[in-house]
Structures are given as C-alpha cells and as structure tokens.
Amino acid sequence: MATLVQAVRLALHYGETHLGVTDIFGEDVGPPLGGVFTATQGLKTAWNTPLDERGIVGAAMGLALAGAKPVFEIQFCDYAFNMIDMLKVAGNLRWSSAGAYEMPIVMMVPTGAGIRGSIYHSHSYESQATRLAGWKIAMPSDALDAYGLMLSAIVDPNPVMVLLPKALLRVKGDKLIPGEPSDPAELSRRIDAPVGDRSNWQPDWPDVREYFVPFGSGELMREGPTATVLSYGRLLPVCVQVADELRQSHGIECDVIDLRSLFPYDWPMIARSVRKTGRVMIVNEDTEVTNFGEHLLRRIVEEHFYDLLVRPRLVQGKHLPGIGLNPVYESNSVPQPDHIRSALLALATDPA
Amino acid sequence: MPASDIPPNHRDDEERSVAYGVKPSRFVESGGEILDAERCLEIYRLMVRTRALEERTIKMSKSGEGYFWVGGPGEEAVNVCLGLMIKKGQGPAFDYLHLHYRNAGLLLAMGMPMVDHMRQMAMTATDRHSMGRNFVGHYAIAAWNVVPVTSVIEVQYTMAIGTAMVQKRFESDGVSVAVGGDAGTAQGDFSSCMIWASRPGQEVPVLMLVTNNGYGISTPAHTQHSEEHISDRATPFGIRSDNVNGNDPVATWRALERAFNYCRRSRRPYMLEAAVSRLHGHSSSSGAARVGGEPDVVKIFEDQLIGSGILHRELAEMIRHDAAEEADAAAEQVATEPRPLPSDVEKHTYAPSPVDAIYPDDYTGLPR
Numbered sequence: 001m002a003t004l005v006q007a008v009r010l011a012l013h014y015g016e017t018h019l020g021v022t023d024i025f026g027e028d029v030g031p032p033l034g035g036v037f038t039a040t041q042g043l044k045t046a047w048n049t050p051l052d053e054r055g056i057v058g059a060a061m062g063l064a065l066a067g068a069k070p071v072f073e074i075q076f077c078d079y080a081f082n083m084i085d086m087l088k089v090a091g092n093l094r095w096s097s098a099g100a101y102e103m104p105i106v107m108m109v110p111t112g113a114g115i116r117g118s119i120y121h122s123h124s125y126e127s128q129a130t131r132l133a134g135w136k137i138a139m140p141s142d143a144l145d146a147y148g149l150m151l152s153a154i155v156d157p158n159p160v161m162v163l164l165p166k167a168l169l170r171v172k173g174d175k176l177i178p179g180e181p182s183d184p185a186e187l188s189r190r191i192d193a194p195v196g197d198r199s200n201w202q203p204d205w206p207d208v209r210e211y212f213v214p215f216g217s218g219e220l221m222r223e224g225p226t227a228t229v230l231s232y233g234r235l236l237p238v239c240v241q242v243a244d245e246l247r248q249s250h251g252i253e254c255d256v257i258d259l260r261s262l263f264p265y266d267w268p269m270i271a272r273s274v275r276k277t278g279r280v281m282i283v284n285e286d287t288e289v290t291n292f293g294e295h296l297l298r299r300i301v302e303e304h305f306y307d308l309l310v311r312p313r314l315v316q317g318k319h320l321p322g323i324g325l326n327p328v329y330e331s332n333s334v335p336q337p338d339h340i341r342s343a344l345l346a347l348a349t350d351p352a
Numbered sequence: 353m354p355a356s357d358i359p360p361n362h363r364d365d366e367e368r369s370v371a372y373g374v375k376p377s378r379f380v381e382s383g384g385e386i387l388d389a390e391r392c393l394e395i396y397r398l399m400v401r402t403r404a405l406e407e408r409t410i411k412m413s414k415s416g417e418g419y420f421w422v423g424g425p426g427e428e429a430v431n432v433c434l435g436l437m438i439k440k441g442q443g444p445a446f447d448y449l450h451l452h453y454r455n456a457g458l459l460l461a462m463g464m465p466m467v468d469h470m471r472q473m474a475m476t477a478t479d480r481h482s483m484g485r486n487f488v489g490h491y492a493i494a495a496w497n498v499v500p501v502t503s504v505i506e507v508q509y510t511m512a513i514g515t516a517m518v519q520k521r522f523e524s525d526g527v528s529v530a531v532g533g534d535a536g537t538a539q540g541d542f543s544s545c546m547i548w549a550s551r552p553g554q555e556v557p558v559l560m561l562v563t564n565n566g567y568g569i570s571t572p573a574h575t576q577h578s579e580e581h582i583s584d585r586a587t588p589f590g591i592r593s594d595n596v597n598g599n600d601p602v603a604t605w606r607a608l609e610r611a612f613n614y615c616r617r618s619r620r621p622y623m624l625e626a627a628v629s630r631l632h633g634h635s636s637s638s639g640a641a642r643v644g645g646e647p648d649v650v651k652i653f654e655d656q657l658i659g660s661g662i663l664h665r666e667l668a669e670m671i672r673h674d675a676a677e678e679a680d681a682a683a684e685q686v687a688t689e690p691r692p693l694p695s696d697v698e699k700h701t702y703a704p705s706p707v708d709a710i711y712p713d714d715y716t717g718l719p720r
C-alpha cells in the first residue's frame with residue numbers, strides 16, 4: 001500500500017500525464033531532491049524555485065492567469081505566513097473581477113506537529129487557511145484520500161490548498177489506489193528515488209487511474225449512536241483508534257467523521273450525526289483562539305441547540321507561541337491519545 | 353454602442369493649421385529624441401482625454417457620485433505611450449498587463465471607452481472590471497490580458513513572473529508589463545521579480561516599469577531611499593535598465609519603445625523608471641486638490657506642440673472641450689445605470705467545479 005506521500009506523488013504523476021498539470025514547483029521540489037518530503041520525486045514537470053514563498057505563489061498565479069495549470073509546494077506551513085496576503089488575492093481574484101478571471105492553482109503544504117519539529121516545523125494552518133474566502137481547503141488523513149483530494153484539487157478551477165499532515169506522510173494506507181501495485185515493496189522500487197546519486201534514475205510509474213474525493217464530502221469512519229467525533233488530518237486516525245478502544249472497553253459506539261474537506265465542509269453529514277447522537281466533540285491540533293473547530297461548534301450550537309444532550313467539546317492545541325522541541329512541550333500542548341480518550345469518555349457518559 | 357462610448361472624431365488638424373497660416377513641423381524634438389508629428393498629436397489627444405477623465409472622476413468623489421478616488425493626473429505621457437505600444441489581445445501571444453492604480457491613460461489609449469472607467473467609480477452593476485466591488489482604476493479585462501488590479505502594493509510584480517514564463521514557452525513576442533510606484537519598490541515582491549526574471553538560462557520577458565512620483569502617500573522618497581535611481585537596482589541582476597523624464601512624452605515614447613523592443617526580441621527582463629508628477633496628491637483621502645509646484649505634462653506637451661506648429665491654441669482648446677464633454681456624458685450615463693443588489697454579494701466567488709459536492713456552481717453561502 002502506498003504511503004500518503006507516495007499517494008501525493010502518484011496523484012501529481014496522474015495530474016501531469018492526464019489532467020493538464022503543466023508545472024510542479026517549490027523550494028527543492030525539482031531534481032535532484034524531489035521535495036524535502038519526497039512528494040515530487042521523478043515528476044517530469046517538477047522544478048526548483050528561489051527560496052521565496054511570495055514569489056512561488058505569485059508565479060503560480062501568473063502561470064494560471066496565462067492558462068497554465070500549476071501545483072506548488074510550500075515546504076512547511078510554518079513558512080506560509082509571509083504570503084498570506086497573496087493567498088487572499090488568489091482567493092478574491094475571481095470575485096473582485098466579477099468573474100473575468102479564474103485562479104486554478106493548487107497549493108500543497110505539510111502541516112502540523114508530530115515529528116519533533118520544534119517551533120518552526122510544527123504549526124497548524126487550517127484555522128488561517130479556512131479564513132481565506134474563495135479557496136477550497138482539504139486535508140487528507142490517509143493515502144487514498146490524499147490521492148483523491150489531490151486529483152480533485154487539480155481539476156477544480158478554483159484555488160485549492162491541500163494541507164498534508166506531516167506526521168502521516170510516511171504512513172501506509174489500507175486501501176489501494178486504483179492501479180497501484182498491491183506489493184508496497186514493488187511500488188517503492190518503482191517510484192522512490194534511490195538514496196545518493198540519482199542522476200540516471202527514472203521512475204517506472206504504475207498505471208494509476210482516476211479517483212476523485214469531491215470537496216465537501218466527509219467520510220463516516222466509524223458508526224455508532226452515542227456520540228459524534230469530528231476530526232481530520234493527523235488526529236483523525238487517533239480518534240478512530242480511541243473510538244475502537246472505547247467500543248472494546250466500555251461498549252460505547254460513536255460516529256467518527258473524517259471531514260477531509262475543511263471548506264467546503266460536509267454540513268449535511270455533520271448535522272445528520274449531531275441530530276442522531278446529541279453529543280459532539282471536535283478534535284484538531286491547531287491552537288485554541290479562533291480555532292477552525294470553533295466555527296463548526298458555533299454552527300452546531302446555533303443550529304442544533306435543541307438536538308444537543310450535553311455540552312459540546314473542542315479538543316485542540318493550547319494557545320501558545322510555539323511547540324517546543326523537548327517532547328514535554330508537545331505532549332502538554334497538543335492533544336494526545338490520552339486527552340482524546342478521556343474527553344470522549346466524558347462526552348459519552350456525561351448525564352443528559 | 354451608446355454615443356458616449358465612441359471617442360470624438362479626429363478633426364483634420366493639418367487643414368486647420370494651414371488655415372491659421374502655421375506651417376507644421378513633421379517632427380517634435382525633445383530630450384534628445386524625435387517623434388513624428390502625427391504620433392505626437394495622437395498622444396496629445398489621448399493625454400487630454402485622460403486628464404479630462406481623471407478630473408471628472410475626482411469631481412465624482414466629491415459630489416457623492418462615487419466615493420474614493422485614486423488615479424494618475426501627471427502620469428498621462430507614460431500611460432498613453434505605453435497603451436499605444438501594447439500588443440493587445442487575450443492569451444500568451446499578447447502582452448499581459450499587471451497594473452498599478454494610476455493607469456487610466458493606458459487603458460484609454462488601448463481603446464477603453466470612458467464609461468468603463470466611470471462605471472467602476474459609480475459602483476454600478478454594469479462595471480465590467482468588478483461589478484462595483486473595487487476602487488476606480490482597478491481594472492480587469494480578460495480580452496486584453498489586463499489582469500485584475502489589486503490595492504495590495506507590489507504583488508503584481510510576482511504575478512508577472514508567471515505570465516512571462518508562459519509567454520516565453522509559447523515562443524510569442526508577448527511581454528508581461530508590471531507597473532508600480534516608487535515607494536512600493538521597497539517590498540520584497542519587487543526584488544522577487546528581479547530575481548526570478550533573471551534566473552540564468554530562465555530569463556523571462558517582464559517589463560518592470562516604475563512610475564516615480566517622489567512619494568509614498570506622504571513620505572518623500574529621499575527620506576527612505578539612498579539609491580539615486582531605482583532602476584540602478586537592476587544592474588547587479590544583469591537586467592538592462594533606463595530612466596526617463598515622464599514629463600517628456602517624446603523621450604518617454606522612445607524609452608518605452610527601446611524597452612519593448614528589447615523584451616520582445618531578447619525574451620529577457622527590462623526595467624524602466626519614469627519620473628512623473630502627482631498633480632492631485634495621493635488620492636481623495638488627501639483631498640485630491642490640484643497641487644502646485646509640479647510640472648504638468650499635458651501643459652508642457654501642449655506648449656511643445658504649439659511651438660512646433662503642430663497644434664495651435666484654439667485647436668487645443670477644442671480638444672480639451674471635447675474631452676470634457678465626453679467625460680461629462682460618460683459620468684451622466686453611468687449615474688442612471690443599475691447598482692448591484694444584495695443578491696449579488698456571493699456571485700463570482702467560485703467557478704463551477706465537477707468535483708465539489710457543496711458548490712458545483714457558484715458560492716451560495718455557508719455549506720447547508
């Protein structure tokens with residue numbers, strides 16, 4: 001099974017061979033490295049840029065304005081703060097020109113904690129990103145979704161940002177991408193660049209096929225009548241694992257929803273589940289002041305107040321200037337499996 | 353097309369000159385350059401029309417027909433000369449325009465009717481650039497590669513990199529023109545443009561045009577910049593550059609012509625700095641009153657043309673009168689045009705998408 005980052009690479013390969021992608025670029029994205037996380041190894045349209053995030057997004061916007069189909073990588077979302085006004089321009093360009101121009105660009109960017117990345121490789125970005133009206137924001141939690149969301153990002157004629165959970169990039173999926181060889185060792189032999197000199201290396205791409213995860217469609221990962229857990233990205237698999245444990249240990253059965261697409265989000269799926277369970281918890285690792293989860297919480301409270309049996313919860317990162325390197329910092333400021341477990345247990349057993 | 357969309361007919365200038373007993377010169381000489389008389393008259397007329405348009409727009413900002421005004425009185429020569437040189441059309445075979453907010457003259461020279469400018473000032477639903485959403489002079493015309501102007505200073509220089517890359521691949525002679533003021537060149541985006549456009553073996557045809565009016569709002573350039581010319585910054589990047597007196601239309605024409613020729617042929621970047629005046633201050637937020645002490649390029653050129661016998665005072669007066677009438681008629685026309693409705697606020701946010709479960713078409717508010 002492909003890892004999440006291999007799935008991104010396969011999607012980009014499919015994009016440049018079948019969906020009209022003309023340019024894949026960013027810092028260290030072209031040969032020889034193919035991306036600091038290997039997302040762009042072996043791609044024929046991948047090239048290196050100056051170390052200049054504003055230049056990267058500006059070039060992408062210009063390429064798109066002139067009819068090209070660019071995908072760009074920002075190396076870490078921690079470095080996507082100096083370009084936020086340009087992201088605003090990309091998001092409002094169609095609206096402000098009353099439809100005269102479109103802005104079909106794809107930005108992919110590793111985000112979040114979990115790799116001992118210290119203060120500047122651990123930021124989350126979804127709360128900033130979802131404020132960028134005019135964009136679509138996606139965040140996969142496994143390889144197949146990464147593939148399907150990347151293909152959707154490529155064919156969607158609007159600006160799309162795909163947030164890649166850094167800590168899951170090397171996690172293997174449990175579902176095959178259409179056309180993916182079933183032996184992961186074979187896949188690796190065919191598409192992973194060798195360590196060391198790779199000047200004569202060529203990937204041997206498998207014949208992967210079209211597979212879209214539409215924006216605005218969540219996935220119900222676990223089903224149960226007791227509570228609703230809404231999550232995405234790195235903490236989604238943790239939520240699934242915690243739900244499985246509570247089913248085993250306490251017989252508590254919950255809906256676990258992987259949002260996958262943060263804007264637009266699958267409100268029908270959220271609303272259906274909240275109506276059913278009356279108990280809801282949102283889990284993410286971004287910091288807690290003006291967290292994206294607060295928006296969902298606000299809508300749930302305003303629109304489903306009388307469906308709620310107990311107070312809803314938001315499990316999230318602490319409002320701090322950063323995530324420190326010593327593991328004590330991360331484990332005491334970013335939600336850990338234990339926090340999620342006790343929060344879910346409390347939610348499920350809170351007397352109505 | 354409504355009558356006011358049609359520029360006034362060109363009168364037969366030569367006939368009139370002869371009637372007045374002036375023998376017209378065939379060239380105008382200025383700043384060590386020459387330009388033929390017919391071209392000079394064409395430029396002059398467009399400059400006068402631009403000035404009339406700006407003055408009428410300023411009036412709208414004071415009369416309540418519009419709110420904020422920003423524009424380019426004092427920059428008419430650069431704009432008009434530039435506009436007449438644009439390879440106009442859609443797609444990478446043509447020039448891309450990444451503009452500042454003082455470029456009315458450029459668009460008039462390309463053939464934009466005055467009403468298209470006035471509609472934006474009056475915030476009408478018929479405003480083709482933004483449906484009444486953006487400030488005046490924030491144009492967007494896909495058919496002419498005029499990419500949407502944004503108020504964010506200097507971002508146009510980074511976008512120009514991308515359009516120029518496509519132009520170079522396309523093997524056209526199209527150029528990406530990026531225009532900005534002097535203060536804005538302190539932004540990193542200006543440096544980004546120089547760095548990206550001059551990458552070895554990957555140079556791209558961007559014409560970086562700096563209109564230097566000596567100020568960023570209230571801050572004099574010399575208090576923030578030590579370089580003598582902004583265009584000197586091009587040198588270490590191996591980018592060819594020049595600077596020109598933007599109050600001299602003949603010299604400006606020639607300087608722009610050299611810049612375009614270089615970009616079209618070499619497929620490399622070029623930087624041109626033009627010294628211009630700012631005749632009505634920064635914008636309506638500083639009152640937009642006419643300021644003293646700055647050279648007026650329309651007046652300067654008019655005197656030059658009269659001195660060369662190409663123009664005479666009465667004809668100049670008529671050209672000005674016609675231009676003012678044209679601007680008045682355009683302002684009057686837009687006053688009665690429909691305004692955007694509350695139901696328009698979400699329109700044009702998203703392009704239709706085959707892979708969106710919530711917004712297959714346009715944005716419709718939060719997901720339901």
Ligand SMILES: Cc1ncc(C[n+]2csc(CCOP(=O)(O)OP(=O)(O)O)c2C)c(N)n1
Nearest residue numbers: 503504505533534535536537565567568569
């Ligand atoms: C990034 C950014 N910062 C600040 C502003 C506010 N602002 C608008 S115009 C301006 C001055 C621009 O001066 P200059 O680049 O010389 O252009 P000019 O207006 O003189 O033509 C400023 C600071 C802005 N629009 N964008």
